[in-house]
Amino acid sequence: MEKVRHLHALDRISSYLPDRLKRVVSRMDPGKAAGLEELRINAEMPLVGVFSGFDCFIAADGSFTCRHDQAFRVGREEVEELFYRLCEHSVYAYQDDIARGFLTLKGGYRAGICGKAVYQGQTLKGFKDISSICIRIPRELKGCAEPIFPFIRAGRHDICNTLVISPPRCGKTTLLRDLCRIISTGSEAADFAGLRTVIVDERSEIAACYRGVPQNDCGPRTDVLDGCRKAEGIEMALRGLSPAVIVVDELGTGQDAESIKMAWNAGARIVATAHAYDINDLRERLGFGILIGEGGFERYIVLGIRNGSRWVKVSDAYGNRLYSDQAFRMPDGVFRVHSHGAEMFREAESQAACTSEVQGHPAVPGERDVRNGETVEQGF
Amino acid sequence: MCVMGKPLNKAFESLGKGNYGGVWVPLFNRSGSLLQEQILDAGNAWRIALEETAAALPLAQEDIDLLRDFGELLGKSDRDMQHAVLAMEKEKVSALERKAKEEAETTGKLYRNLGALLGAAAVILLI
Numbered sequence: 001m002e003k004v005r006h007l008h009a010l011d012r013i014s015s016y017l018p019d020r021l022k023r024v025v026s027r028m029d030p031g032k033a034a035g036l037e038e039l040r041i042n043a044e045m046p047l048v049g050v051f052s053g054f055d056c057f058i059a060a061d062g063s064f065t066c067r068h069d070q071a072f073r074v075g076r077e078e079v080e081e082l083f084y085r086l087c088e089h090s091v092y093a094y095q096d097d098i099a100r101g102f103l104t105l106k107g108g109y110r111a112g113i114c115g116k117a118v119y120q121g122q123t124l125k126g127f128k129d130i131s132s133i134c135i136r137i138p139r140e141l142k143g144c145a146e147p148i149f150p151f152i153r154a155g156r157h158d159i160c161n162t163l164v165i166s167p168p169r170c171g172k173t174t175l176l177r178d179l180c181r182i183i184s185t186g187s188e189a190a191d192f193a194g195l196r197t198v199i200v201d202e203r204s205e206i207a208a209c210y211r212g213v214p215q216n217d218c219g220p221r222t223d224v225l226d227g228c229r230k231a232e233g234i235e236m237a238l239r240g241l242s243p244a245v246i247v248v249d250e251l252g253t254g255q256d257a258e259s260i261k262m263a264w265n266a267g268a269r270i271v272a273t274a275h276a277y278d279i280n281d282l283r284e285r286l287g288f289g290i291l292i293g294e295g296g297f298e299r300y301i302v303l304g305i306r307n308g309s310r311w312v313k314v315s316d317a318y319g320n321r322l323y324s325d326q327a328f329r330m331p332d333g334v335f336r337v338h339s340h341g342a343e344m345f346r347e348a349e350s351q352a353a354c355t356s357e358v359q360g361h362p363a364v365p366g367e368r369d370v371r372n373g374e375t376v377e378q379g380f
Numbered sequence: 381m382c383v384m385g386k387p388l389n390k391a392f393e394s395l396g397k398g399n400y401g402g403v404w405v406p407l408f409n410r411s412g413s414l415l416q417e418q419i420l421d422a423g424n425a426w427r428i429a430l431e432e433t434a435a436a437l438p439l440a441q442e443d444i445d446l447l448r449d450f451g452e453l454l455g456k457s458d459r460d461m462q463h464a465v466l467a468m469e470k471e472k473v474s475a476l477e478r479k480a481k482e483e484a485e486t487t488g489k490l491y492r493n494l495g496a497l498l499g500a501a502a503v504i505l506l507i
Contacts, residue, residue, distance in 0.1 A: 081421075089415060089422040090387035090455040092462045126458055 009137050010036065012107050016085045016135075018078045021047070027062025037169070042114075042132035043079040046071030052305065083130045086111050096227070098126045100203075108208030108215030110136045138174075138208060140216045145178035150190050151314045151322045152179070152271075152299045157193050159183060159245060161264065163291070164273040165282060166303035171310060172273040173205050173249055175303065177216055179271055180206065180247045184219020195244035195269075197222045200233030206249055234259040238266045245269045254287025261290060270297075278302060279319075293317065388422050388455045389415035407433045426451025440480075446472055 010033055014022050024047060025039070038050035046068045047058040056064045057071030065071060086103050087094045097103050103111045112134040115127035152162045162179070166172045186194025199206050201224055207214035209226040218224065223241050225233040230248050237243050246263050248256075251274045260270050276282040279300055283292045291297055294317070302313045314323035386394065392412030396405050410429035414420050420428065427448055434444050446469075453465045 084421060084456070087455075088387035088389060089425075090389075090391075091457055092455065092459045093385045093387045095385075095458045 009107065009109065013039070013105075013109055013135055013137065016082065016105070018081045018085075021072075021074065021078060021082070024058060024060055024062055024072050028058065028064075029062065032064060037137055039135045039137070040132065041074050041079060041082060041135070043074060043076040043130075045074060045132070047074055052310075079130055079133060082133055083113070086133070095126060097204075099124050100227075101127075102203070104204040104208055104210060106210045106215070108138050108140070108210070110138065110205065110208070112136065138205070138216070140177065141174050142178060142181065142217065144171075145175050145182055146187070146189070147325065148175070148301060148312065148314055148323060149179065149182050149187060149192070152301075153190055153192050154298075156191055157195070159192075159195070159269050159271070160298035161269050161296075162271045162299040162301060163251075163282075163297040164271075164301045164303065165276045165278065166273075167277055168275060170303045170305050172275075172303060175301065175312075176247060176249060176271065176273050177206050177218065180222060181217055181219045183245050183247075183271065184221040194219070194221055196242065197245045197247060198233075198237040198241050198243035199224045199247045200228055200230050200237060201226050201249070202228060202230050202233070203249065206247065231255045231259040234263050238263060238268060243268055245271060248272045250275065251288075251291075257287045257291050272297075277304075279315075385459075387415075388412075403437055406436065422454040422456070423452040426454060443476055446476060 014025050017025060035051045036049050037052060040048035040050065048055050049058050049064065056066055057068050059065050059070050060072040086105060094103055098113060101113055105111060113127055113130060114132040115130040118125045118128055152160045154160045164172050164176055180197055180199060183195055184197040186192050197219060199218060199222060201207050204226055207218045207224040207226065208216050209224055214224055225236060234246055237246055246268050251272050263270055274282055279292060282288055296317065298317050300315050304311050312325050313321060315321045389412045392408045396408035396412060407429050410432055411426050414425035414429060415422060430444065430448055450469045
């Protein structure tokens with residue numbers, strides 16, 4: 001089902017593509033295309049497809065190859081044409097998005113834009129001479145957070161302040177979106193009533209609003225502050241929307257941390273994500289120490305990819321492991337890399353950039369597995 | 381259009397539905413629907429729509445040519461530039477309007493003179 005939905009998403013994206021590119025995409029093997037996470041379209045460069053933890057070039061016949069000289073090369077005019085199509089031939093209407101470096105398309109797809117930056121004084125006004133476009137195909141995997149949710153629930157009407165941590169492209173936002181949906185909707189299975197939720201969606205990734213309408217299911221009690229900076233959005237939400245839970249993506253600055261503290265002082269729960277390999281990695285960041293440890297987040301969900309399959313671990317503020325899944329069972333489509341069967345794919349997987357666990361990230365001292373009652377020497 | 385940040389297809393749709401339309405409604409509607417199909421850019425959609433509806437518009441060829449060029453710059457730049465483009469086109473249209481008025485006046489005067497002349501001729505012929 002997930003594969004079918006993903007292929008449908010690819011069809012919709014194809015409608016934006018210039019003719020030659022559309023033909024290449026239409027020739028791709030549907031089984032492999034279902035695993036496509038990004039399409040990178042660079043002027044005068046090979047067409048690149050990004051899969052779970054690896055990427056490869058796409059040839060004119062739609063096949064995947066590791067050799068760039070065999071890949072389909074995209075023309076400059078095609079990138080320009082694609083850009084205008086993505087903007088619905090109305091650059092002025094997408095001007096603010098362009099200045100932020102991406103466009104949100106109908107259906108929740110996102111296209112990152114590269115080109116020559118144009119400044120007006122100190123302000124980035126937009127881009128001209130568009131050189132590359134990266135179309136990201138989002139995954140709305142309903143149900144992927146269900147195994148985890150009971151560990152962040154703190155009663156029928158409350159949840160724990162939760163931080164989702166992972167390196168880029170490991171599924172943080174996908175998990176956050178589904179957690180938001182469950183928190184807002186409620187869950188009979190987890191005996192949870194559902195809470196008023198506000199998403200501060202600075203990069204339009206969680207709800208993926210298109211003309212004011214969320215393209216992803218974020219639950220019936222959810223308000224979305226779309227394109228709003230986190231610090232401002234959290235303050236606005238607290239003043240005007242009386243949320244029980246605030247959901248934010250990609251905490252990164254000291255100011256973000258201060259805003260989180262402010263929300264806690266106002267009695268709101270926070271579910272957030274941050275780029276990091278583990279808690280220690282995050283703790284060392286300037287301004288973030290106040291969110292970790294005593295009085296900080298109560299649950300940590302750490303995600304990663306190992307040899308193409310995702311893993312997830314949940315721990316409490318004291319490092320006690322509450323949940324661990326070495327082969328995180330997201331619905332079909334996330335294990336897609338194993339279903340391709342092609343040698344090239346397996347080889348590429350082993351060279352994946354996002355292999356945090358293989359590279360060995362720092363251990364959290366004294367972490368204990370609550371389920372097994374044993375102390376874990378290694379990190380997550 | 382620029383202030384509301386509506387894409388062109390929606391802007392044309394609104395213009396077609398609104399009270400601004402009059403004889404222009406088919407042009408706006410056709411442009412909007414062509415753009416909605418995502419096959420043509422704004423310039424080509426506007427040009428085709430103009431060609432298809434020109435016969436029903438009370439315009440001279442010179443006016444049609446001006447309108448055709450206008451489509452080429454639609455939607456291809458940011459708000460400030462689009463404002464500049466629209467202001468420039470407005471100026472051109474105003475110039476054409478002034479010219480048309482002058483022509484109407486001249487033609488009117490000619491007809492008036494011709495009428496008087498014909499009246500005089502009739503009087504001369506009848507007397």
